[in-house]
Amino acid sequence: MSGRALSFGAIAQAYERFRPGYPVELFDVVTGYAGRPVTTALEIGAGTGKATRLLARRGVTVTATDPDAHMLAELRKHVPPDVRTARAAFEDLRPGESYGLVYAAAALHWTDPAGRWSRMAGLLEPGGVFASFAGPVGLVDPAVEEAVRAARAPFLESDDVPSPDRTPAGHHMQWPGTELQRSEWFTGVQQSVIERSLTMSAGDYVGYLSTVSAYLMLPQSQQERVLGQILRVLPGTVEIAADIVVHLARRRDER
Numbered sequence: 001m002s003g004r005a006l007s008f009g010a011i012a013q014a015y016e017r018f019r020p021g022y023p024v025e026l027f028d029v030v031t032g033y034a035g036r037p038v039t040t041a042l043e044i045g046a047g048t049g050k051a052t053r054l055l056a057r058r059g060v061t062v063t064a065t066d067p068d069a070h071m072l073a074e075l076r077k078h079v080p081p082d083v084r085t086a087r088a089a090f091e092d093l094r095p096g097e098s099y100g101l102v103y104a105a106a107a108l109h110w111t112d113p114a115g116r117w118s119r120m121a122g123l124l125e126p127g128g129v130f131a132s133f134a135g136p137v138g139l140v141d142p143a144v145e146e147a148v149r150a151a152r153a154p155f156l157e158s159d160d161v162p163s164p165d166r167t168p169a170g171h172h173m174q175w176p177g178t179e180l181q182r183s184e185w186f187t188g189v190q191q192s193v194i195e196r197s198l199t200m201s202a203g204d205y206v207g208y209l210s211t212v213s214a215y216l217m218l219p220q221s222q223q224e225r226v227l228g229q230i231l232r233v234l235p236g237t238v239e240i241a242a243d244i245v246v247h248l249a250r251r252r253d254e255r
Contacts, residue, residue, distance in 0.1 A: 011211055012074040016048040018207035020242050022105065025194050026133060027054055033190060033248045034101065034129045042099040042123055044090045045107025049075035049083075051133070056080045060101070065093065095122040103131040108176055109164050121185040124251040130186065132176050132247045136160065137208065140197065140239040147233040155226040159214040177247045186249035194244040202234035 031038050038060055046052050046064035048071055056062045056079055064079070066072050067089040076085065090104075090111040102123050104111075120130055139145040152159065163175045173181065173191055180189045200208075206227050209215055215223055 011216065012048055012068075012070045014207060015071070015211045016050075016074050016078065018204060018211055019048075019050060020137070020196075020198060021050045022054045022133070022244070023194065023196070024054070026051075026244060026246065027058055029192060029194065029246055030101070030103070030129070030131050030248065033131075036100075038101045038129070040099045041101040041103060042093075044093075044102065044104040045110060046075055046085075047071050047105070047107065049079045051103070051105035052079050052083060055101075056083050063097075063099070065090070067092075090119070093119070093123060098125045099123060099128060100125055101129050101131060103133070105132075106134040108132045108134070109161055113164065113179075117179070117183040117185045121251050126251060126253050128251050130180075130249050130251070133244050135193075135243045135245045137240055137242045139205075140241050144234065144238060148230050151229040151233050152226055155218060155222050156214055159209070159212055161213070174245060174247075177249075180247065180249045183249075185252060187252050188248075188250045190246075190248045192246045192248075194246065196242045196244060198240050198242050199237055200240065201237055202231060205234065205238050205240065206231045 038055075041055055041060050041062045043052055043055075043062060043064045046066045049064060052062050052064045052075060061082070061084075062079075063084040063086060064072070064075060065086045065088045066075070067087065069087055072085050072087055076083075102120060124130065139148060163169075165175050165178055167173070167175045167178050171178075173189075177189050177191045180186050209230065210223070210227055215227065218226065
């Protein structure tokens with residue numbers, strides 16, 4: 001995995017504190033698509049368990065995987081005791097036990113595209129569901145966004161994670177739906193959006209930025225400078241758009 005993908009463990013507590021969680025509506029979207037009770041799930045890149053707890057607290061038996069021991073240690077503080085954990089990257093997982101649901105929450109883009117979908121299908125029961133949910137977090141006020149962009153510019157041109165397959169932002173189907181549509185292993189690809197707006201203090205917003213990989217990859221001195229400059233241009237509170245883009249697909253029964 002890239003250094004950028006493995007940059008989160010050192011800030012596991014900040015990740016837990018500042019990253020938004022997931023609403024109950026997301027669980028309803030996933031289970032509604034499944035069309036049957038989801039009893040077992042495997043999570044890829046679980047981080048501190050923001051998504052893990054959403055499913056585990058609703059009766060799903062979750063196995064949470066992550067390549068970083070610090071992230072898993074933080075996760076165990078916040079999830080029910082029956083959640084199983086495994087320190088492993090997606091590429092290290094081997095077919096064996098199969099699950100009704102395999103999902104990734106803001107983590108799929110860190111996985112290796114080579115053999116991604118055949119490997120994913122091998123972890124699913126026939127007819128099982130794959131789910132990916134993620135989405136950019138952006139400032140609602142254009143003037144505030146421009147002030148932040150200007151403060152960031154000497155250090156970073158952008159803090160976004162680009163589309164892995166270069167799908168344009170305005171395309172009707174976004175990644176990974178675009179890959180799933182081309183995959184022989186999956187069918188019934190759906191994309192939906194859960195709209196979400198959050199209000200947070202300027203300090204908490206900068207705390208969130210401190211967990212974004214683009215900033216984590218900067219030298220420590222530059223991290224502190226750019227985040228300090230951003231904090232200085234922010235109002236006391238900010239409104240952010242944090243929509244969740246959900247992609248769902250079903251493993252083909254005949255495979």
